[in-house]
Amino acid sequence: MGRLDGKVRLLSAAAQGIGKATAIAFAKEGAKVIATDINKTKLQELEKYPGIQIRVLDVTKRQQIEELAEEIERIDVLCNIAGFVHHGTILDCEERDWNFAMNLNVRSMYLMIKTFLPKMIKQKSGNIINMSSVASSIKGVVNRCVYSTSKAAVIGLTKSVAADFIEQGIRCNCVCPGTVDTPSLQERIKAQPNPDQALKDFLARQRIGRMATAEEVAHLFVYLASEESAYMTGNEVVIDGGWSL
Structure with a gap:
């Protein structure tokens, strides 16, 4: 039996x-x-795992989301993970950068929740898990202006949905990681003028002495998606190796 x-x-x-x-x-x-x-x-690399179906989806496109929703009769857990990390202060952030980040990091979650929440309400049960970050309302981080702003908005969205629909059997929480060793992070490090120094800077801010692995964060998603966390809603759950201490 699985969880x-x-x-x-x-x-x-x-x-x-x-x-x-x-x-x-x-x-x-x-x-x-x-x-x-x-x-x-x-x-397509995920197709080799039993139990996984794949669908190509642009979460910033309302029509694509609605078409997918028509294919899905029931949904128990919605995980909104898509996002983009912009590097820079507000002076480095052009309006197009701001709009892109807010569209992908926040509006996509609005579209996904608004589309799939009615199915959960009809079922009288549902669980929404949003990806936020320690770089948000939790902690000020240099060179993360629009990213931190968008992730603070995700926390606000999470709490609003949790408060509005708790009596309909809906839970909503968000995961707030620190620095996670992912392909996205490695690409951002390589894009810096001095990648070696950029890597040292990332490691230097980790109080625990290393970055998180994607699998460690996935364990938290499993917990929040399971009945083990049935009493949790409206929470920003931090997993950052002590960075926010």
Whole structure:
């Protein structure tokens, strides 16, 4: 018996990093996983895992989300993981950067929740898990202006949904990681003028002495997606190796 036996889990950004690790962890616990991403090639790597179905989905496109919703009769857990990390202060952030980050990091969650929440209300049960960050209202982080702003908004969205729909059997929490060693992070490090120094800077701020793995964050998603966390809603759950201390 798995901790998520028979439950339907829908994830965004499942092709790599935390999303991929979470999709695999869910499947190993017996869940029926619908893994989505815009990257079809990488997404196909998940097809070898029993219990995982894949769907190409751009979570910033309302029509694509609504078409997917028509295919899904029941959804037990919605995991909104898609996001983008912009590097820079407010002076480095052009309006197009601001709009892109807010669209992907916040509006996509609005669209996904607004589309799938009615199904959960009809079922009288549902669980929404959003990806936020320690770089948000939790902690000020240099060169993360629009990213931190968007992730603070995710915390606000999470608490609002939790408060509004608790009596309809809906839970909503968000995961707030620190620095996680993912392909996305490695790409951002390589894009810096001095990648070696950038890596040292990332490691220097980790109080525990290392970055998190995507699998460690996935374990937290499993807990929040299971009945073990049935008494939790409206929480920002920090997993940052002590960075926010």
